[in-house]
Amino acid sequence: MSPGDPALALPLTAPDEDAVPDYVQSLERAANYLPQAQRAQLRRAWAVGAAAHAGQTRKSGEPYITHPVAVAQVLAEQGLDVETLVAAILHDTIEDTPLSRQDLAAQFGETVAGLVDGVTKLDKLHFADRQEAAAESFRKMLLAMSRDLRVILIKLADRLHNMRTLGAQSAEARRRIAVETLEIFAPIAQRLGMNLIKSELQDLGFRALHPWRHAVIEKRIRSQPVVRREALAQIEARLAQKLALEKLPHRLVGRIKTPWSIYTKMHAENRSFDQVMDVFGYRVIVDSVPDCYHALGVVHSVYKPLDARFRDFIAIPKANGYQSLHTVLFGPYGSPIEVQIRTREMDLVAERGVAAHWAYKHGGDAGNSAQSRASAWIAGLVESQRGTGSSLEFLENVKVDLFPDEVYLFSPKGDILSLPRNSTALDFAYAVHTDVGNHAVAARVDRKLAPLRAQLASGQTVEIITAKSASPAPQWLEYVVTGKARTAIRQQLKHLEHEDAVRVGHHMLDRALGERGTSLDRLPLARLDGYLAENRFPRLEALLADIALGNRMPTQVALTLAQEQPPNLLQPDAVPGERILITGSERGVISFAQCCMPIPGDEIMGYHSAGKGIVVHRLECPNVAEFRKSPERWVAIGWDRAVSGDFDAALRIEVENRPGVLAQVAAAIAHAESNIDRVEYLERDTHTAAIRFSIEVSDRKHLAEVMRRIRRLGVVHGVGRL
Template identity: 50%
Template sequence: MAEPALIDRQGSRLHRTKHPPKGGSSSPTERPQDALAESLIESIAGYSEPKQIEAVRQAFRFADAAHADQFRLSGEPYICHPLEVALILAKEMRMDVAGIIAAILHDVIEDTQVTKEELSDLFGQEVAELVDGVTKLTQLDSKSKQEVQADSLRKMILAMAKDLRVILVKLADRLHNMRTLGPMAMDRRRRFARETQDIYAPLADRLGMHRKRLELEELAMQAIYPMRYRVLKKAIKRARGNRKEVIGTTEQAICERLREADLRCEISSREKHIYSIYKKMCVKGLSFRRVYDVYAVRVLACDPDECYRALGVMHGLYKPIPGRFKDYIALPKDNGYQSLHTVVVGPYGVPVEVQIRTRDMHRIAENGIAAHWLYKKEIDQSDAAKARAYAWINEFLEHQKNEGGSLEFLDNLKVDLFPSEIYVFTPQGDIIKLPRGATALDFAYAVHTEIGDTCVGARINGQMVPLHTVLSNGQTVEAVTQNWARPDPSWLNYVVTAKARSAIRNYLRNLKTQEAVRLGRRMLEAELRKLNLSLEVLPAEQIDSRLQAMGFERLDDLLEAIGLGDRMALLVARQLTSDREGVDVALDEGPGSGTPLLIQGTEGMVVNLARCCRPIPGDAIVGFFNPGKGLVVHRSECKNALEFQKKQITWVRAEWDSQAKGDFPVELRVVLWDRRGTLAEVASAIAEKGANIENFQVTQQDSHTSTDVITLTVKDRVHLARIIRRLRKIPVVLRIQRTKA
C-alpha cells in the first residue's frame, strides 16, 4: 500500500507520512467526505436525473479511493476539497452533471496514478477532457516556477476555448482554496493570493462573474494585507450605523418618486466591499472617510425603457454630478455587463452612486457565464454571455498564435484582463472599444494589424497627433499610414492592448530571424572560402545529411543559430565538409583567426554596437557572441573587450565594411570654461560640421570650469576627427577626448 501524501492547497505533494496528520480523522465511521457527498447529491437532485446522480456517486467513490492516502495541511482527507469544489458549482451555479463529475475528479490526474485514458473509459471523453483542462502541467523543462505557472495557465486558456466549464471548475477550485488558506505558510499564502488577485479575479470579472470576483478579491486582500483588512473592516463596522439614516432617507425618497411615475422598480442599497474601498483609497489617494461617504443604491426595473425613465426620475429628484454618467446598456462592457451608472447629490449633500438595470441584466451582471447554467430556462441572455466569453477567448488566442513563450502569453493575458473601456469612432462612424489608457497606435492595430504595422501618426478630431497619444472617450480617430513604415521596438513602451503588443513582437521576432540568417550566411561563407568552398558548390545531399546530424531541419535554422551565436561558423564549416557524418571537429585555430567579418552597422537586431565604447566606422573592432542574441561589437582597445578575450568568450575578428553608412553615436568628454554662451557656441560648432547632439550631461562643475559628456552622432572616424579639430579651435574648450569604456 502506498504511503499517504500530505497535500497543500494547490495540490502539490510536500512530504510523505505513514499516518494521517494530527487532527485528521482515521475512524471509518467519522468520514466528513460522506456528509459532503450527501449534501452534493441533495443539491443536484432538483435538476438531475437518477442516472446522472448515480454517475456522481460513482465519481465520488472513484475519487475517494484514488485520494485515500492523501490529506490536506488542515488534517482533513484530501477528497473533501474536490467535493467542496463540486458543491460550489452545484449550489451557486447549478452546473450540469459532467461539470460536477469533473470537479470531483479534477485532481486525480495530477495527484494520483490515474490517467486521462482511465477517466475516459469510466466517465466518458467529455469528463476526461474537462479534468485534463484543469490539471496543471507537470514535469516541464521550464527555467523557473513562474514559467511552469504560465504554461499551466496557457493550457487552461486553450482548454477554455473548447469548453468554458474548464474555467468554472478552476475558479471554484481557486475559490475553495482561498477560503481555506489558514494552514499555509505566510509567504506561500501571500504568493498564492497574489496570483489570485492578478489572474483569477480579473478572469472572473472578464467572464462577467461579479460575485466570484468580489469574493476572490476580498480573500486575496485578507491574505496579502491582513492588518489593513482588519483595520478597514473595523472602520466600516463603526461607520455603518451613521449610514443607515442616510440610506433609509434616500431609498424612501426614490421609492416615492418612482411610484409617482408609475414605475415598478425594486430599490436596494449596496454595501461597498473592503477591497473596493482599499483600491480606491490607493488609486485616488483618498482617506477612508472620503471613500466611505459615497453611498450606493441599485434600482432594478422591468425593461430597458423603464431604466431610462427611472434615470430621468433620479435626475429630477437629485442633481447629477457632471461627468459621472455612464450608459452601459447602449454600450455594454466586453463581459456583457449592462447598466446605467450615475452619481447624484443626495440628502445632506452627500454623493449617491446609482445603478439602474433590468432584473435580467442584474442576473447576468452577478453571474456572467454561470448564468447559462443557473438561469438557462428563464432567460436567453445567458447564452449571449456564454457566446461573448467564447468570442473573447478565441479572439485572444488568435492574437497569440505567434507569441514567443508562456511568459509572453501571460503578460499579454494580464494586459487583456483589465478592460476598463473607452469608446472611440472611426471616420466612418464605427465604434472601436479599447482599454483605458490605449494610444493611437492601439487604435490602429485594433482596426487591422497591417494598418498598425504601417502607421506613422494619427488624426484625432482632425488634428495630427503622434502615435503615443492617449485616447479619450468619444474621439474620432484616423490612422495615418505609409507603405515604407515598419514597427519599431520602442512601440512596446506605450501600447497597452494585447493585440498590438503581440503583433509588434511577432514582427520584430521575424525581423531578428531574417537578420540572423543573413549574418549567419555571411559568417559561414567566410569560413568556407578559407577551404576554397561555398554553400553553392556543396552537394545538396551532403548538406541535408549534415543538417540532420546536427539536429536541424532546414539550412536557415542552422544559419540563424550561427547568427545568434549558438553555433560557431568555423565548427559548422568543418562539419559540413567533413567526410564522415556527425564527426567531432577539433578547432585548430583560435576563434578570432581567419578572414575578418565585415560589419555594416545596420544589422541592428543581431549585430549590436557596444554602449560602453561606442565603435564607429574606421575604428579597430572585435565581435563577441552573446548566445541567443547575436554579435556585440566593441572597439579593440575597450577594457571590456580585453576582459572578454582573457575569459576566452567566443569572439571573431571583425572589420567595418567599406560601404558602412549611417549615423553612429559617440561620446566626447569636454572640459569647458563655465561662462554664459559656452554651450551655445559648442552646439553651433557641432551643428556646423553636420552632426546632431543626442545627449548632454554635466558630470563635474566648479566656479570656473565644467566637465561635460556630449553624445553626438557621426558618419565615421574621419567625420569625428573634423568635429574634434573644430571644437579645439574654440577658446572656451580647454580639453577634449573621446571616451573609451
C-alpha cells in the same frame, strides 16, 4: 492499475438516501433547478469520486471528496448545467486517483471527460521551479478554456473553495496562494464578468495576505455610526418614493463596500477610511432598457448629478459584457451618492458573467453577450500564446491584459474596441489585426495625424495607416501595453533578426571558404549535411545564424568544411576581400560599440564577439589596438550607400553656466532634426559647465549640421564629438 482492477470497481448506481452525507444533500438543494434525472447523475458522480478518492484527506483532516463536491455547489449556486457540476465533482480524479480520462468518458460522456482533463494540472512534467509549473499549468488551462469556457468556471470555483478553507495551509503557502489569487484568478473572474466570485476571491485573498489590515477595516465597516445608518435610510427612502410616484417597477438596494475595495481605494487615491466610506452607493434594478433611462431622469430630479461622472455602459458595454448606467449625485449631507441602474438580465450578467448564459432557461441573448465577449478575449490570448517564447512570458502578458481599467475606442466603421488604460495607437493596430500592427506607420486619431506611440482616450476614433515595407522596431516594445501587441512584436523581431543573421552568416562563411578556395555552393552536399548532423543543426540556416551571432567562428567552420580542398587556392569567383555592407536594418546581428559610437561616414571595422554577433567600432577607437591581437575575429565591414536609420552619437558642449542655456542648446539640436536621448553634466563651476548630450543622427553630415547650429549660439564656448 488498470480500469478493470477490482480496487477500481466503480459504483454504477446511486447509493441509498440514508448513506448520502449532508454536504452532498446541500449540493442537491443548490441544484434543485435541475430535473430529477440530472440530480441523480450528481449523486452517481459523488459515489464514483468518493470511491476514487477513498483514503485521501485534506490538510484540515476532512475526506478529500468534500472539496470537489463543495466546488460543484459553488457552480450550482451560479446555475450551471449538469455536465459542469459532474466535471467539478470529478475534477481531481485524473490527477490524484488511478481513474483515467477513458474511465470518465465511458461513465459520464466525452464532454465531462474533456472538462476534467482541461482542469487537470500538469503533474507529470518537470519544471525549473514552482513559478514555471504554475505558468505552464495556466497555459494549458487557457487552451482548454478556448475549447470550452466551463473549464475556467470550474477552476474559479475550485480556487474559491480553496480560499475559503485556506486556514489549514502553512503561512508561506497562504501568502503564495493569496498573491496568485489576487493577481490571476480574481482579475480573470472580473474579465469574465463574474463579480460575485471576483469580490469574494479578492476579499479572501486580502484577508490571507494582510489579516490585520482586513480585520481593522472589517471592524470599522461593522461599527458604522448611527448617523451614517440614518443617512442611508433617508436617501434610500427619498429615491424609492420618487421612483414609485413615477410608477416605475423597480428594486432598490444599497451597495455594501468590501474590505478589499476600501483598502485598494485608500491605497490608490491616498485617502483615509472616513473619506472612502463617505460615499453612499445604491443599485436600481428595473424591467427594461427604456426604464433604465427613465430611472436615470428620476434620480437626477431627486439629487443633482455631479458633472462628468455619468457613464453609459448600456450603449457601450465593458469588455466583459457588463452593462449599466453609472451616475454620481450630490447628496444631502455633502457626500457623493453612487447609483447604478440596470435591468434584471443586466444584473444577472453583472453578478455571474459568463455563467449567466447557463442560468437562462432558454439560452437568452443577454447571456450570450458576456459569453461571446469572453470567447473573443480567450481566442486573442490563444493567438498570442502561440508566438510566446516561454510560459512565464505568456503569463506576464496575460496579467497585463487583465488590468480592469479600459478605454473604449471606435474604428472608422464604428466598431467598438476595448483596450487597457494607457494603450497607444500601436496597441489599437494590433487589436485590429496582427498584420495591421506589423505594417503600421502612423495613425489618425479623430481624423488628425498622430504617431504610433500616442496614448488613446475613451471615445476616440482611430484609423491606422500602414505600408507594406514597414516592420516592427525594437523600441515599439517600450510603448505598447497589451499582451497581444507585445507578443506579436517580439515574434516579428525574432523573425527579422533570424533573417538578418542568416544573411550575414552566409556572407561570413562564404568569405572564409573563399580564402580556402571554395564556397558554400561548391561544397559536396554530403559533407555539409554530415557537418550539420554532427553539430546538431536542423538546417543550414541555423548554422549561418549561429555564426553571425558569434557563437561559432566562420574560419573554424570553413576549415572543417573545406578539409579536402587545397589550401589558399583561390577560384576566380571567390572574393575574400568583399565587405559586409550595413544598411541600418540589421537587428540583433550587428551592434554599434558604445565606446566610440560609429555613425555612417566613419571609417569602421567589425569585431566578431561571442553571443553579440558583429560589434562595429570606429577605426580610431582606442580599443581597436586590443582587437588587433585577434585578427581571426576581424570582419571586413562598411556602410551601404542606402544606409538609413538613427545612430547614437555623443557631444561634449562647453557653455556658460547660467539659467536658460540648457534650453537654448536643446532647441538648437531639435532644430537640426536630432533627438536627445540623455543629458548629463560632466564638469561645472561658477562660470562654465561641460555637458554631455547623447543624441541620434543619421550620418556624419547630419552630426556636422547639429554641431554647426550649436556653435552659432553665443553661450557656447566649444563643442566636440566624444
